Amino acid sequence: MEVIVPFSTDRPKSRLSDALSPDERAGFARAMLDDVLDAVSAAGGEPRVLATDPVDVDRPVTVDDRPLTDAVNAALDARLGHDDETGPDEAPEPVAVVMADLALATPAALGRLFAAGREADVAVVPGRGGGTNAFVASHPDFRVDYHGASYLDHREIAAEIGAAFAAVDSQRLGTDVDEPVDLAEVLIHGEGRSAAWLREAGFALDASEGRVTVVRE
């Protein structure tokens, strides 16, 4: 299954600016991207980076500097849209879109998403706050709108076009690393480059206040 991984090179991870410098945010974002790409490959997917600028990565890259929703929809148009070769009765191959900041992604979690996406026309992993962290679609009319509570919007879009919808229940894929509190999740659960990057940068877990947070040495 082709797996599109959108990656923004423009001011990445700005909500981590209290914890990391701009250069550090770029390095950490890249570590997360590499973790996601490795997990996708290990799960049997064929990753393709969809980047706002050229990225030096040992995978296929498509550059599209439009906003996320437009760029993903262009990719869906190219893969799911009706064309001369695909008749209306012929279902397109499913395509996945997995965000580049899912630092806890594992082959097992992605495997569950891919399996759900082979059963349903649209399978979505919701993130905290109702975002859409990853999905698989094979319905020719499915398009995205990442604004706001996009998980609910995507469920509604699926219903409107008559697509069978499945939600995939995964904390690992449901955790997009956006804010300082999310760094604790990477240190607790991450086993890849992102967790190593944080440890090398001096971050450690701190449970002294009851809730678990991170401190930097």
Add this chain to the structure above:
Amino acid sequence: MEVIVPFSTDRPKSRLSDALSPDERAGFARAMLDDVLDAVSAAGGEPRVLATDPVDVDRPVTVDDRPLTDAVNAALDARLGHDDETGPDEAPEPVAVVMADLALATPAALGRLFAAGREADVAVVPGRGGGTNAFVASHPDFRVDYHGASYLDHREIAAEIGAAFAAVDSQRLGTDVDEPVDLAEVLIHGEGRSAAWLREAGFALDASEGRVTVVRE
């Protein structure tokens, strides 16, 4: 499988005090408990409430007013501990402990936990921040310590006693409803009494600021 559901009647859900009055917190905590008990039953589990005071609920109740860790360990002692009838080579029946504030619990998510707990000696669902939201144990020596990042502690305890450990990846069971931001998750994903309770109390989703939060009418 017996499923113990710890429930505190003493100042429940104090971290929701900015959003709900004491009476409301008690009502909402009870709605969540009922959702959890229903989901456990629908998943084939046999729920038992482990409460700090008597609770009027149509299920078996054990009252134990000790702190959570002590009360759960007493329950584990009674079920997993060696006794005259169980020889050292006879594995105890697995027992589950599922927190009462997992308002998004579904039979499917609990079914995955129960299945993992039949394979491994200890299967744990981590919560956000490294808590232990639910587990199944069948190893006679497994005991809990809910302080701090208990997920990591429980993984270490399992390693120390030579118990096969599994982590269960579920956003639904990984979401314990403690803070106002968690109420949005209930409105987005909840289909039971807890979501209905919040809607009747006037809560609604608000995506106007980008991140999805709740507002009260």
